[in-house]
Amino acid sequence: MQSLTPYPRVSLKSVIRTNSPSSTNRVVAPSRRVVKSAYRFDSASAVANADFKFAGDVGSTRADWQSTCAILAGKVALQQKDAVKGHKTLDIVSKPVTISDLLPAPIHGSTIRVAYQGVPGAYSEAAAGKAYPNCEAIPCDQFEVAFQAVELWIADRAVLPVENSLGGSIHRNYDLLLRHNLHIVGEVQLPVHHCLLALPGVTAEHLTRVISHPQALSQCEHTLTQLGLAAAREAVDDTAGAAEFIATKNLRDTAAVASSRAAELYGLEILADGVQDDSSNVTRFVVLAREPVVPRTDRPFKTSVVFAAPDGEGMSALFKVLSSFAFRNINLTKIESRPHRNQPIRVVEDGESGTAKHFEYLYYVDFEASMAEANAQNALAEVREFTSFLRVLGSYPMDMTPWCPSKRA
Numbered sequence: 551m552q553s554l555t556p557y558p559r560v561s562l563k564s565v566i567r568t569n570s571p572s573s574t575n576r577v578v579a580p581s582r583r584v585v586k587s588a589y590r591f592d593s594a595s596a597v598a599n600a601d602f603k604f605a606g607d608v609g610s611t612r613a614d615w616q617s618t619c620a621i622l623a624g625k626v627a628l629q630q631k632d633a634v635k636g637h638k639t640l641d642i643v644s645k646p647v648t649i650s651d652l653l654p655a656p657i658h659g660s661t662i663r664v665a666y667q668g669v670p671g672a673y674s675e676a677a678a679g680k681a682y683p684n685c686e687a688i689p690c691d692q693f694e695v696a697f698q699a700v701e702l703w704i705a706d707r708a709v710l711p712v713e714n715s716l717g718g719s720i721h722r723n724y725d726l727l728l729r730h731n732l733h734i735v736g737e738v739q740l741p742v743h744h745c746l747l748a749l750p751g752v753t754a755e756h757l758t759r760v761i762s763h764p765q766a767l768s769q770c771e772h773t774l775t776q777l778g779l780a781a782a783r784e785a786v787d788d789t790a791g792a793a794e795f796i797a798t799k800n801l802r803d804t805a806a807v808a809s810s811r812a813a814e815l816y817g818l819e820i821l822a823d824g825v826q827d828d829s830s831n832v833t834r835f836v837v838l839a840r841e842p843v844v845p846r847t848d849r850p851f852k853t854s855v856v857f858a859a860p861d862g863e864g865m866s867a868l869f870k871v872l873s874s875f876a877f878r879n880i881n882l883t884k885i886e887s888r889p890h891r892n893q894p895i896r897v898v899e900d901g902e903s904g905t906a907k908h909f910e911y912l913y914y915v916d917f918e919a920s921m922a923e924a925n926a927q928n929a930l931a932e933v934r935e936f937t938s939f940l941r942v943l944g945s946y947p948m949d950m951t952p953w954c955p956s957k958r959a
């Protein structure tokens with residue numbers, strides 16, 4: 551997959567590697583001033599950006615964001631120098647951690663900073679806006695960077711897509727959930743409405759290439775073919791980044807699958823509206839934070855766990871785990887298996903027939919219950935007995951917003 555986007559984003563290079571806040575490092579919350587001009591998701595800036603044309607004047611929102619990135623990059627450069635000198639203090643900070651920084655929600659009047667992968671106009675940015683309507687949405691160039699942005703207090707939350715009703719799971723994020731120690735504190739389900747975008751004046755006959763996030767391409771494959779688009783499909787990091795790439799490079803032979811908001815932001819035209827193969831196309835995002843939320847029982851909660859089976863017991867352990875939930879009438883909403891990276895293969899020697907190689911898996915399960923419920927606690931106590939590894943990724947309120955398929959993002 552190519553990374554095409556020139557938009558200034560928090561990148562791996564600009565995120566300093568340091569120990570976690572619980573280590574001996576003095577890590578304090580970043581001052582709001584450091585990131586105050588980060589792109590802000592609210593209707594006012596959406597309207598301001600509607601006039602933005604890539605080839606013309608750069609709007610103040612974008613200029614502000616670029617200067618923010620410069621500040622951030624400068625701070626990071628400073629830290630890198632300090633790291634070389636052996637200083638371990640994280641230097642993007644100007645005040646010590648207070649109790650309000652540790653609260654699961656921001657204190658009244660403060661703006662929550664939400665990291666997402668992509669550039670403005672990405673669906674992940676819309677998901678951040680749905681979860682936290684007046685947040686500062688912080689674009690990151692990779693999923694991993696969004697995790698690190700939260701770990702390093704550059705952001706308060708990260709919002710990441712994990713599955714789509716047409717395209718299936720986004721495996722990278724399942725793997726990252728395990729590699730990092732953030733907690734799932736919420737979920738967002740976003741109806742995704744895709745458009746085919748191109749430079750003004752370009753028609754379908756000019757197109758030799760359609761670029762987008764691989765999930766977006768797979769969600770539109772049938773419709774694009776029906777539109778007679780024999781153009782090659784090319785996967786890039788995010789939908790809005792694809793739109794921006796076309797605008798900056800002035801590509802008249804390339805279209806992007808992205809949101810109508812991306813068309814407005816980057817001065818593209820909508821060649822076809824609603825190109826997803828199914829109007830009930832929904833993407834589920836998880837919201838991550840450094841601290842878990844306290845599970846409750848006064849509203850519907852979901853809990854996400856990941857576990858591994860003891861050596862050689864893959865299928866029977868899975869059966870027992872599923873029974874633990876079934877016997878308690880706990881509904882599972884998701885089950886996903888991923889290769890067990892620390893132990894990918896189990897080799898079984900059989901003198902007569904040869905050597906069998908079995909793949910080992912980790913299982914990700916979501917169930918509809920709160921960890922505050924005795925039922926869920928008992929189920930997990932039992933699951934622990936059948937598994938060699940078990941981690942609760944989070945117990946969090948379910949997204950219960952009314953169903954409205956395919957609203958334009």
Ligand SMILES: O=C(O)C(=O)Cc1ccccc1
Nearest residue numbers: 672673674763766788789833
């Ligand atoms: O690329 C984006 O805009 C994303 O946020 C990832 C994505 C891609 C396709 C559907 C939903 C989310």
